[in-house]
Amino acid sequence: MPGFVSHLSCPRCGERHDAGELHNVCACGSPLLVEYYLDRIRSALSREDLGSRRPTMWRYPELLPVRETADLVSLGEGYTPLVPMPRIGRAVGLPDLWVKDEGLNPTGTFKARGASCGISMARALGIREVALPTAGNAGAAWACYGAAAGLGVHVAMPYDAPLANQVECRLYGAEVTLVDGLISDAAGVVDAGVRDRGWFDVSTLREPYRIEGKKTLGLEMAEQLGWASPDAIVYPAGGGVGIIGIWRAVEQLRALGWIDRVPRLVVTQAEGCAPIVKAYEEGKDESRFWEGADTIATGLRVPKALGDFLVLRAVRETGGTAVAVSDEEIVDAMRVLARDGGILASPEGAATLAAAMRLQQRGDLDPADRVVLINTGTGLKYPEALELAAEVRR
Numbered sequence: 001m002p003g004f005v006s007h008l009s010c011p012r013c014g015e016r017h018d019a020g021e022l023h024n025v026c027a028c029g030s031p032l033l034v035e036y037y038l039d040r041i042r043s044a045l046s047r048e049d050l051g052s053r054r055p056t057m058w059r060y061p062e063l064l065p066v067r068e069t070a071d072l073v074s075l076g077e078g079y080t081p082l083v084p085m086p087r088i089g090r091a092v093g094l095p096d097l098w099v100k101d102e103g104l105n106p107t108g109t110f111k112a113r114g115a116s117c118g119i120s121m122a123r124a125l126g127i128r129e130v131a132l133p134t135a136g137n138a139g140a141a142w143a144c145y146g147a148a149a150g151l152g153v154h155v156a157m158p159y160d161a162p163l164a165n166q167v168e169c170r171l172y173g174a175e176v177t178l179v180d181g182l183i184s185d186a187a188g189v190v191d192a193g194v195r196d197r198g199w200f201d202v203s204t205l206r207e208p209y210r211i212e213g214k215k216t217l218g219l220e221m222a223e224q225l226g227w228a229s230p231d232a233i234v235y236p237a238g239g240g241v242g243i244i245g246i247w248r249a250v251e252q253l254r255a256l257g258w259i260d261r262v263p264r265l266v267v268t269q270a271e272g273c274a275p276i277v278k279a280y281e282e283g284k285d286e287s288r289f290w291e292g293a294d295t296i297a298t299g300l301r302v303p304k305a306l307g308d309f310l311v312l313r314a315v316r317e318t319g320g321t322a323v324a325v326s327d328e329e330i331v332d333a334m335r336v337l338a339r340d341g342g343i344l345a346s347p348e349g350a351a352t353l354a355a356a357m358r359l360q361q362r363g364d365l366d367p368a369d370r371v372v373l374i375n376t377g378t379g380l381k382y383p384e385a386l387e388l389a390a391e392v393r394r
């Protein structure tokens, strides 16, 4: 496989770190970003070369960190459909509306991208046991890819995380610890295991490679739209890895000269846990811990994200915005996506439609805009939310 990684960089203090070594965060506490020799990639690769490649996220190895094919842990993740939604679009005043449907990934969510890349790099770096706190889906994905790779996986999650996630993790052979609290409380269990049992910490943004996997989401959307950026991409932010990844993709594609316009990056969160939206509205560079986080969209139940400052930068530098939506709007949007689009969305994914509707109403999105919603996972993992949306139970 091609190796174009130059180094790891710190987006907060600017420190450079060597690639090819174990890293968690920078000494300053910031997540680290993977940097590439983009000029070399520009002369080694053209957009046309991609056409004949495999339909997974690994069709872009030049822009990914894995060097040895033997380290690659892939279950066919990525290259998910980007589907036009003309009926919903017309109904909500955004006729050029699309959904990137991440529900078709292994484990049913886009967490598969981060886990495929993260577990591959863990293998490459000789790690044997990884640990992470999770709201649910990340644990399932890392347990899945850990099983495929033969690595030990330790997962800590809130006791009220979706049952599907708990069961998946156990079936994939991960050690599961249930915590009476939120993902932020589950982090304590992982910290203790890292300290006392030698686990490698793969918490959100505490290792550099999960972002690289999620970056492929941005690469794919550009390729699938014929290298014409949409006007806006709406993303449901928990820890924010996906939106940071998409931002990295956009910047790297611009540097390669493959796209010439930057989409506005829009984040949405649930009203019951909206620290990044609040920081955006207050003009702050960082969010504050959100007390009493509560929403049906469990993947968005992240009271304080390590990479919040990067999410806010991505939104502001691309001319995007941030908006919170209620659980009721989320459930309504699940119903609309199913009935009028044939998409069985996760609550997090449905939040992007609710957000787009609000932004259209307040004039932040225009009927002429091409808008892409990211449905980050399948609704099948959320039977209770599906019952609400189907009005089986009220």
Ligand SMILES: *Cc1c(COP(=O)(O)O)cnc(C)c1O
Binding pocket: 109, 110, 111, 137, 138, 204, 236, 237, 238, 239, 240, 241, 242, 243, 299, 300, 346, 348, 349, 376, 377
């Ligand atoms: C984890 C998750 C999110 C949030 O992703 P981040 O990268 O943490 O922002 C959104 N939707 C679903 C379904 C998730 O599992």
Ligand SMILES: [Zn+2]
Binding pocket: 010, 011, 012, 013, 014, 015, 026, 027, 028, 029, 030
């Ligand atoms: Zn730093």
